[in-house]
Amino acid sequence: xxxSPTNSLYQxxxxxxxxxPEGYVATYGQIANLVGSCGARQVGYALAALHDEIDVPWHxxxxxxxxxxxxxxxDNHQDQRKRLLSEGINFNDHETIxxxxxxxxxxxxxx
DNA sequence: CCTGTGACGTCCC
DNA sequence: TGGGACGCCACAG
Numbered sequence: 001x002x003x004s005p006t007n008s009l010y011q012x013x014x015x016x017x018x019x020x021p022e023g024y025v026a027t028y029g030q031i032a033n034l035v036g037s038c039g040a041r042q043v044g045y046a047l048a049a050l051h052d053e054i055d056v057p058w059h060x061x062x063x064x065x066x067x068x069x070x071x072x073x074x075d076n077h078q079d080q081r082k083r084l085l086s087e088g089i090n091f092n093d094h095e096t097i098x099x100x101x102x103x104x105x106x107x108x109x110x111x
Numbered sequence: 112c113c114t115g116t117g118a119c120g121t122c123c124c
Numbered sequence: 125t126g127g128g129a130c131g132c133c134a135c136a137g
Contacts, residue, residue, distance in 0.1 A: 009134080028119055032132095039132040044118040049135085063119060071118045080118095 009038060013046040020060045023088045024104035025097055027064045048073065059083040060104075066096040 012035050020026050028040040035043070047058045048071060059080040063069045068077040081091065089102050 029121095032119085038134075040119040041117060041132065042119095042134055045134065046118095048118055058118085061118080064121095065119095069118045073118085077118085 009035070009042065010046045010049070013038075013043055014050070014054065014056050017047070017056050017058060017061055020057055020104050022057075023102070025060045025062055025084070025089060025099070025102045026104045027062060027066075027099070028069075029064050030103075031061060044069065060087070062097060064099075066099045068095070 013031060016031050016034055017026070028043045031043045032038050032040045043061070047056075047061060050056055050058050068080050070077055081095070084097070085091070089097060091097060
């Protein structure tokens, strides 16, 4: 990676996800909004290409519905749920997360 | 170079 | 209230 603008986009997304504090989650659209110049799909695509060896809390990224999205490559969504529980994030009866509480940046951003 | 697809989001019925 | 279809942008073949 030298100076490829596309690669910077990935790095930007990875960095943004890495900024998510423990115990909080962010949505694809939110990450896309913070990064800008990209749609929510690119965020998911970037995370899909993410390597396990990279220390990025990809499990803290979910969709606007507050639930874990299914990926075509592997069914790690179950493992993701366990990781989120380990982070202190609770799920509802419908396998959904209360974004009103765990959403990042969270209410702290708005007065 | 062009086409297809994808860990989503939003609008419409 | 719920389900379906379209759109955005980047990457891979």
